[in-house]
Amino acid sequence: MSAPTVPPTATTPASGRPPGAPAWTSLLAPLASGIAVLLAGAATGAVVGGGAWVWHAAAAVALVVVTGTVLVRVRPWLAAPGQLAALVLLVTGWFTDSGIAAVLPGPTALGELGTLLRQAGQEIDTGLPPVAPTTAILLLVTLGFGTLAIAVFGLAVTVAAPAAAGVPLLVVFAVPTALQSELLPWWSMVAAAAGYGVLLLLRPDRLRQAPGGVAVVVVATVGALLAGLAAGAVGTAGRFDAAGGAGSGADGSIGLNPFTSLHGQLTRDEPRELFRVQGLQRTTYLRALTLQTYVPQEGWQAGRPAPGVPLTGPLPPSTSGPAAEQTVQVENLGFRDYWLPVFGDPTAVGIESESWAYDASGGIAYSERPREEDGWTQAMRLPEPSADQLRGASGPVTVDRTYFDTAGVDPRVAAIAQEVTSGAATPFDRAMAIENHFTGPGSPFTYSLATAPGAGGDALVEFLTRGRTGYCEQYASAMAVMLRAVDVPARVAVGFTAGDEGGSGRTITTEDAHAWVEAWFPGYGWMTFDPTPLADGRTVQPGYVEQAQEQQGGTPAQQQPPTPEPSAAPPPPAEGGGGAPEPPPGADPDQPGATAGAGSWWLPAVAGAVLLLAVLLTALVPGWWRRRQYARRAGLARAGGAGAATAAWDEVLAASRDHGVPVPPGDTVRGAAARIIDRHGLTGRPAQALQELAERVEASWYGDVSPEPGTLDTLVDEVRAALAAGGSSLRATMLPPSVVPESVRRKRSAPDDEPSGEDAGATDPADAGHR
Template identity: 30%
Template sequence: MRLPLASGAATGAVAIALYPLFEGGAWFWTCLGVILVVTGIGVLGSRYTLPDWLVPPAQLVAVWIYLTAVFTGDKAWIGLVPTKESVLGLAKLLGTGFADIQRFAAPVPSDTGITLLTCGGVGLIAVLVDLLASRLRRAALTGLPLLALFTVPAAVASEPIAGPMFVIAALGYLGVLAADGRERITHWGRAVLVRRAPSFVAPRPASDAGALRLSGKRIGFAAIVLAILLPALLPTLEPNPLFGFGVGNGKGKGGSSISIPNPIVNLRGQLSLPTNSTVLTYTGSDSFPRYLRLYSLDIFDGEQWTMTARGRSEDRVSEGPMPAAPGQNMSLPVTEATTKIQVSEQIRGPLEFLPLPYPASRIRIEGDWRPDRDTLMVFSTQDSAVGLAYEVTTREPQPTAETLKAAPPAPPEINERYLQLPENLPSEIRDLARQVTQRGSSRYEQAIQLQEFFTKEGGFTYSLATQGHNGPALTEFLIRSRTGYCEQFAASMAVLARILGIPARVAIGYTGGSNASGEWKVRTHDSHAWPELYFEGTGWLRFEPTPTGGAGQGSATVPIYTRPEVVTTGGDEPAATPTSNSTGADLPNQSAGNRRDLMPDRDFGGVPVAVDEGVPVALRIGVGVVVVLLIALIPGLLRWELRARRRRSYARAAEDPAPLPHEEAVTPEPTGIVAARTDRRESAVAAAWAELDDALCDYGMSRQPSESPRALARRLAEQYAFDEEASAAMARIATAVERMLFARTPGDLGSLPGDLRRVRRALAAAVTRGRRIRAALLPPSTLLRARRLGTRMLDGFDRLENLRLRRPARRDV
């Protein structure tokens, strides 16, 4: 019965790691119930030796009955037995659960449908683990279903799985392996604990099987400890860390990289929740709303939009102005504005990227914040913007229509980066880009035509009930359904623009928010994605293909330079100031459907941001080597500290005069003082003997268990050719130890420190230089103590395994 119990415990241990996916704990208790049901059936099957092929079907039936009783008990017969109505009810709840998973981002509410899906999945994992471990006796293979369950929160959770959760899950798997080993061993008899000598003695013979019995546990515990400690201890040695998915070192606080959400993948789920809390507030010198950008995604591989970025130590925003906006001509008219931003303190987790209007020319903020020169994203590996107030100065370009129409081609470095498309992009999408734009038009005119295709002519509708932006999803959105939300609109326009030869990327951030008494409030409903297109001489300009107002994303606005009804100044040139619509009809509308904040503060372990600190690679490697050497010196430092402590003990005792017999003392001392002095002297002798014992161990010399102190002194003097002083010193130490063991007092200890020093020198002179270096840096006595500590811990687990709930009945022979 040990294996079914271990299988259930392992499933429960791994299921605990699902906690980041849910709000509240109702899901856990429901999953715990289904694990207990599966484990109970497994225990009964083993107890009554049912056929192995019968137990898994019985467990599945039990899981079905349990789910019926918990979720549709009102439709079942006597609340347990499934009926047609209960089966239909479960099917309906499953459909609801699948729909809710598509709608919500983690952590999801523990509603009935999602809880049913989770409980059913955990139940199936529990059945599979019990089948592999208890029925097929393939305990090692249980790691596959357990790993499948563990990877769900690792791939979906908004934060990295905590180290203790990994330890608990790993211990659960090790428990299955240990239980399997115990089951096999018990066929040969009862396991006996290994008893170990309390001090260093001669090595055990190779035939001793005690160490072999514990080797599996040692390997398992060592693997868990190394998996937890090594990533935290070893420095990062990437010579040129880059900003891309799949690489990083967690949150990276204090390090050279951080991790942020995969913004565009999680945007739809985050827009779906009904929360509408304030993310930040801002005021501007010109009282106009501005989009606030967090991320700039520049790579489309056919499956997802990702980004590359890099910060440099010389570009700290506190040390000067921001880098120049890419592609912006110094002679271009600009409007300079100052925006004061206050980030809310209610945002969960760190906020490692600054929401900023584009393009920022100067930022005044506390902390270590770095810009990426190509995108002007600003981030920090040390600080969080939660609760911070900062001031941003922007130099917003004011191009005319003629300027944009006459813009020359982008330079090769821009085209190479921002025109890349996958070779397998569907041909229907390439054809569509050319169909909706007129031949002979300038790139600016084609960009306007693309925007109007999405907002007016294409028959698109705004809806959150869609997903995806990869190749098939884009084809579905552009060719067939034409229903989506800002993710699809922004990604699709950027792809179509690249097909036409217009450099494009996707921005993620917030719209301008809503005005309240002269202050703009940006709420979670204002999360948004939009495309940015490049025009040489002007730089990157925002476009808005997503429907706005009540029929779309309510707080989104169409840029003034893209409107056909712009105010002109003597021709077709757009005016440098916004029209009246920008402060009236285009103010953000809060009547939009339920949305959720993009939550840039949450770490999905997906996108790492690399920060070039300007430290040479050789110096980083050197620092790593120094850290490793310091860690390697820990055993030597511990041995030195123990030796110093013992030296103080027998040095103090040597200063005390030897107590005279009571009848010879002129003034007899009180009995308590004499006893305390005697105990102190005995402790000093014991410390000196322990130090000699450790010295023998460190130099590779053994002390036989049957040797008396006097026999040991005689053997060492003869075997290692001690001189007269060392031999006499060893004899005095042996005499002091014998008096401590068999006489009332150890006698005179005045020469004990010097005697021990002479013996140590004699022992050191009898071994090689390499052995002396090892004794100083990696003393075997310290390593043996660490080993004995681990062995005692393993013995404790052995004792727990030998516990019996009831004593077996005695049988009379």
């Protein structure tokens, strides 16, 4: 009697192939798990530059697959711990110079890895895709792909549940979406679908079904392709909060920190052209969005725009008083976002799409989904009040009180603002005093993309009192809060400077990304102030600011020293500031919400990875224990002798329980066999095999007729194969009922479902399976 082909959920041994199958087929499932991870992670190529990440990902996945394939044959439970150890040895030897014997992770090597992971976190926070394949990013890619390969291998191979392995395959999108501020390409969906199809299809017990399986996978992949083309892409950046739609007035938020994008644009290795503008007679800032909410220690946050009017229709003015009229043409060279940047106070925007709305109170043009328009025209008002007019501005406050909010701000900030403006009699003079505090002659503040390190206190206080070094984010954030502290409504605007003049118009690039302050005055509206001490000619000073500076006897912007290069070291901190070393260019202790512990995100990430592995091991243990039971019983049944019948019968009862039909302990052997045949719908040869097995068990127990070697194991395999053919739930695969402790089973099962004996369905001639 030949051994049948058996699905791995029922009878596949630790070798990974059904009985009688060629030895090479045991490599199919491990190979499929590796291919699936690499295909699902193909989207990483959209966010990490170059091809180095491919080799690092492939090396990590190959090491995990090979290690797991070897260990699962020795002891299945060793696979995941062994794979994790191999991955640690790989990254230690590859990314550190201080490993013991080059690959063993000692304290120094672990410190190096921790530093690289922190650096990777900083590069993610400040980078724009495609990010450079730095050592830190490649370490993150290697660990990410390696860890996910361990999870997929454990589910698809160790416990033979390839369908469940689709869950960790989704996690492989975590690295691309963490780095991608735009949307991932459609082909990432196709690759993921194809990888999952390979995982399900490339199995020893499915080779005969390969033609049909390939057809199903092709249809699913084509479906993913069509869905990808319809959706355009997948990603996370800048997405509105799901609570309410645009225009609903819900207090939602966007997913991308505007300052993260701002810093990332300024630190790009190669500037990227974004817009070309023609007809701009007087330079002014190009505003993308405004920020009205300040959260201490977290910074300025972008909220959902107020209900707007169609951008293609008449636009309500947000300023009043004297103004110059201009019309410009904007050509989009590479900008895609939820925000359509506008100059000044727009009065009309000529654009083909009707998907845009305009919030006059925030000065924001926005859409419900990111768009990339070819170009548009814009008519605008550029306010031209004089300094004296703004000094005399008076009237009722019609702006939202949110623009005065300083709740939770450190009292020291208010004290500094009051001291700086102590001699200013009007809101305009207070605004000028605060701007001159940052840009005036003798100011200790300097511009640099490498901000000065903090000491773990309030980030805003640190910047104002000790660091005094930063870029536009820090200056605009500080001035807006200080204005509010002296009762001047203020907000932060994020966008671009006017760029550089050329033969075909002004070109605006990522280097022109900028943040500034807008203060509100009764009768005039929102007026621009820029406290960033730039000296490269990009600062736009409105006429009223220049007039006020002339009245004060100087033009501070012209008296500033040359702007430090982004990589230049900031000046020493003020007295008492200590000698803390300068952080790398990506480090930004004054980033809103940053403290001395910021950037240590890798600690919870590592803890999460350990937890994931712990959960994975917990999920693997029951399945491994069930396989161990089968191997032990099958060995006893195959050997024949006194214990063969009991072992064979215990395995049949356990298999029946695993597939939903427990046998009450009071049933006789023949009654139990009849119950299994009836409840599982066995017919033909499987039913005959079970009846024959029952007769041999009775002969052994009651007639002292010991089975001959090799007479029971094939009967058991035939019955198990038939039971498995009826289907197996994920719970039965991951947590087989036959390995649940008896006390737990009694609490969760009905009385007639309670098993007895050592294992589920275990029988003894004295109390179970017979009378």
